[in-house]
Amino acid sequence: MTGVTLAKAVKKYGDVQVIHDVDLTIEDGEFCVFVGPSGCGKSTLLRMIAGLEETSDGQIHIGARDVTDLDAADRGVAMVFQSYALYPHMTVEENMGFGLKMNGHPKSEIKEKVAEASRILKLDQYLKRKPKALSGGQRQRVAIGRAIVRGPEVFLFDEPLSNLDAELRVDMRVEIARLHKEIGATMIYVTHDQVEAMTLADKIVVLRAGRVEQVGSPMDLYSDPDNRFVAGFIGSPSMNFLEGTVQGGGVVVPALENRRVGTSVSLPSEGSKVLVGLRPQHLSVLAADSSLILDLRERLGGVSYDYLTTPTGEKLIVETRGDEALPEGTAVAINFDDADAYFFDGATEQRLR
Structure with a gap:
């Protein structure tokens, strides 16, 4: 061969x-x-x-x-x-x-x-x-x-x-x-x-x-x-992408009620547009007084996928395991570890490292 x-x-x-x-x-x-x-x-x-x-x-x-x-x-x-x-x-x-x-x-x-x-x-x-x-x-x-x-x-x-x-x-x-x-x-x-x-x-x-x-x-x-x-x-379901803005050494994400995502990667200048990438399995949801709404849950047995719409119109998929489920239409908050986030240049879409 x-x-x-x-x-x-x-x-x-x-x-x-x-x-x-x-x-x-x-x-x-x-x-x-x-x-x-x-x-x-x-x-x-x-x-x-x-x-x-x-x-x-x-x-x-x-x-x-x-x-x-x-x-x-x-x-x-x-x-x-x-x-x-x-x-x-x-x-x-x-x-x-x-x-x-x-x-x-x-x-x-x-x-x-x-x-x-x-x-x-x-x-x-x-x-x-x-x-x-x-x-x-x-x-x-x-x-x-x-x-x-x-x-x-x-x-x-x-x-x-x-x-x-x-x-x-x-x-x-x-x-x-x-x-x-x-x-x-x-x-x-x-x-x-x-x-x-x-x-x-x-x-x-x-x-x-x-x-x-x-x-x-x-x-x-x-x-x-x-x-x-x-x-x-690469990855199924595919990675979520949310628009953000560089601010104070991190990235502020309007879709997540202006949550600031901290990072050690080399970010562009203050005020620059950045895409924040979040894999569905790195996210979790909990009921909260929030503008994020759980639209749909797909149950596949051992794993489920929650589909959410953000106030800015962007879509999110969250992978969940276990039997506990929030009703569709519930207002929820998104939790994740900042270290799991990926960052991409807003103009070139190249990864920021």
Whole structure:
């Protein structure tokens, strides 16, 4: 197996540039997830690595090889798509081995590789079935098995779980994580779902409008975001953001009845606008004579989410645990530790440290 390196990678469609000077190193055996909102360029970047999209400028290396201008078939990668793309008239065994058969591999070798892939993916009992007799999760495992038998240097996944229901998505996340541990291959995975990114990745690449916003481990991005976009995208529910003003070495937040949030970070000049970021799990609510109103509570069993509207019209989400609940419409106060607050420049939205 081997790693992947992108150096100033650019993609243009005519005069429109959709990928902007991406520099990225994915180590040998690493599970790297590209994440971001729809239209951010994550699938385009993956297809550039696969050779399905031409690279307009820059270089792409797989291991020591410059593959920038190589055809997809010569890059040593295998791709798993959102669509299973299985042949309906073939059995699972035939679907998994078809690529090797077309490339002239001996029958004994095909049988051996299919058997190994089916063992890894727990498909042994389904080898003689056709796709119509399989569930969505089983079909996706067959598509992954078809990639495994090729023995690629790099596995590429383009939103492979998007067609599955919620329960199957969880099951397949576990399967893919287990697969990575067992075969140790370099894997690059595209998703818009930050929960998938957090649970699967060794490294997350957050993309916005064709640019890399931040690269790091899941917990690095969660606990130490570089800007408001990353802070709001990583974490579920997303971080709350409230407008504030620098005053007396802290930040005064009108939405919290002019509470002053103390901090040791380097703040801009007195009177400057700052965004205060607060994660839902760092907040708590209690009944109080306040202008904050609890609009709605979502009960999810062991955890609940309280939705509040502030006097300034900003929205807040508070994560609560336990059975005690305040009635909707209750006036409440918000408690939190100042040390848990994040601060972002009001103009640039870059993190203040």
